[in-house]
Amino acid sequence: MGAELADRRSLVREKGVTSTSGSSDETVVKFDPIESVRTPIFLSSDDDRGFELASTLDLESKDIQSAPIDDWYLGCKRDELALCHSSEDPLVISEHSVRTKIDEARDTHLARACMARPGRVVLDAFGGWGIDGLTLSALGCEVTILEVNPLVCAMARYLAQELGCAAKFVCADAERYLQDTDEVFDVVYFDPMFPVHPKSAKPARRMQILELLARKDTDIGQVFELAKNRTRDRIVVKRRRTENARGLVPDWNVSGRTVRFDVYQTR
C-alpha cells in the first residue's frame, strides 16, 4: 500500500493539485477526486470493450503483459469491469446482483437510520463497493462516496454507471477528506470493516475480496470527531448487531437481525 500511495501522490502532483502543508521530506497533498488520479486497467490490444470502459471511467489503459503478478488489478471480463488476479478467478459485480437490494431500499433500516429522502446531502465515508451509498442515492439523496482503495473505488464507480445512479465518487482517505473539505452534509454515514468474528459464516466472495483489499487501520474515533463538524443532522454508524459501540453511545439505533445502525444526532 505504501508504494501505491506514493504513486498516487506523485500522480496528483503531476496534475498540479494544490498542496496543503508540508512535513520535512514530503509534501502532503490534498486528495483529489478520482477523476484526476487515473487508476490503471490492464488490457490486451484488441479488447475494444476494455478500452471503452477505460474511456468512460477515465482509467489509464496499460498492456496486459505488465499486469501485476500475485496482486489484484483492474481488467475486463465478459464485457464488464473486473478485479483480476494471476491465480484467482476474476470478480465481476454485476448490476443485477445489487439491483434488487437497491430497488427495495425504501423500507430498509439504512434508509430509516439516515432518514433518506430526495435532496438529503449524504457523505458515505467508507464506500467499499458503494452498495449502501448507491442505495441512498436511489432514494434521491445527493451522495458523495469516499473510498481509499483505488481498485475498489473504480469498481464502485462502474457499478454506479451500470445502475444509472448519480453519486459523486472521491478516491480519498476519509480522515484527510474531512480535514480538507468545506462541505457540510446532512448525514455522514460510516460502514468501516467489522472486526473479524470467529463464528460468522464465510461471507460472499465479493466481501472476502473486499476484506483483502480494504484499509483496516483507520482510526474510526478520529474520523468520527472530524465528521461532527461537517454534519448538519446526524452521523450513522453501521455495526454488527451485538458490537460494543466503544464509548460512542448513540442517541438511538435501528437494529436488524445481523447489523445495527447507531444514530448520533449532531444538531
Ligand SMILES: C[S@@+](CC[C@H](N)C(=O)[O-])C[C@H]1O[C@@H](n2cnc3c(N)ncnc32)[C@H](O)[C@@H]1O
Ligand atoms: C465495510 S466496507 C464498506 C461497504 C459498503 N458500505 C458497501 O455497501 O459496499 C468499508 C470500506 O471502507 C474503506 N475504508 C477504510 N478506511 C478508510 C478511510 N480512512 N477512508 C476511506 N475509505 C476507507 C475500506 O477500504 C472498505 O472498502
